[in-house]
Amino acid sequence: MKPIALILLGPPGSGKGTVAKSLSAHFAIPHVSTGDILRENVKAGTELGKEVKAVMDAGKLVSDQLVNRVVEDRLARPDCAKGVILDGYPRTIEQAKVLDGVLAKAALETVILYITVDYEVIVRRLGARRSCPVCGAVYNLISKAPKKAGVCDVEGAELITRNDDKEDVIRKRLVAYDEQTQPLVDFYRARVKRFREVVGGETTTPEENAASAIRAVEQE
Ligand code: ADP
Numbered sequence: 001m002k003p004i005a006l007i008l009l010g011p012p013g014s015g016k017g018t019v020a021k022s023l024s025a026h027f028a029i030p031h032v033s034t035g036d037i038l039r040e041n042v043k044a045g046t047e048l049g050k051e052v053k054a055v056m057d058a059g060k061l062v063s064d065q066l067v068n069r070v071v072e073d074r075l076a077r078p079d080c081a082k083g084v085i086l087d088g089y090p091r092t093i094e095q096a097k098v099l100d101g102v103l104a105k106a107a108l109e110t111v112i113l114y115i116t117v118d119y120e121v122i123v124r125r126l127g128a129r130r131s132c133p134v135c136g137a138v139y140n141l142i143s144k145a146p147k148k149a150g151v152c153d154v155e156g157a158e159l160i161t162r163n164d165d166k167e168d169v170i171r172k173r174l175v176a177y178d179e180q181t182q183p184l185v186d187f188y189r190a191r192v193k194r195f196r197e198v199v200g201g202e203t204t205t206p207e208e209n210a211a212s213a214i215r216a217v218e219q220e
Helices: 016-027 034-044 047-057 064-075 093-106 119-127 167-191 206-218
Strands: 004-009 031-033 084-087 109-116 129-131 138-140 195-199
Touching: 004 016, 004 093, 004 167, 016 031, 016 084, 016 109, 016 206, 031 034, 031 064, 034 047, 034 064, 034 084, 047 064, 064 093, 093 109, 093 167, 109 167, 109 206, 119 129, 119 167, 195 206
Parallel strands: 004 084, 004 109, 031 084, 109 195
Antiparallel strands: 129 138
């Protein structure tokens, strides 16, 4: 198999991060998340971090020019020569176009993994999340319920629903995601041979989701 640049597209709550970790372990290629890289830079107080902090805090997108440079630098490191998983990038058509040139130069084949999940499932899943206001532990009423209803196992404190897990906020995030991602999906569907779509179901386990993602990616 020619080394690949695997681009993950999937809405918040689709389990994209978990799938990315499994794929990275299975194919032994690095998982590059632009969100993680930018957050690390903010934390370390680098020049880049100082430049992007305000934009990130406002929940806005960092400029194409900056993110493109971050990714180009990361892809130039030797561990990416045998392939890479890109998570959270590209986010705009402009980024996708620049990436095309970078990947051609690096001799990496573009593979798209588009994870779709019924939005009602996402709303139910994220809406079932509860957190402990004291220790930050996260529970899920569907898949990881606390021992005693409504109370943290560790702290005994009353569990809360985080603001971004409230139904109207989740729906707003999904609409924003759609507006951002649909053009990218169309862009790649039209030009990439290995465009793979997998459906994340309500009843499937993380292991099953990882297995079907691996099968989809391995398809020539
Ligand atoms: P989220 O799902 O919360 O958007 P990410 O970890 O993917 O989380 O990104 C966090 C922040 O980093 C974004 O809100 C944005 O400010 C910045 N960011 C990450 N990737 C990109 C990108 N490809 N283009 C522009 N900004 C980005």
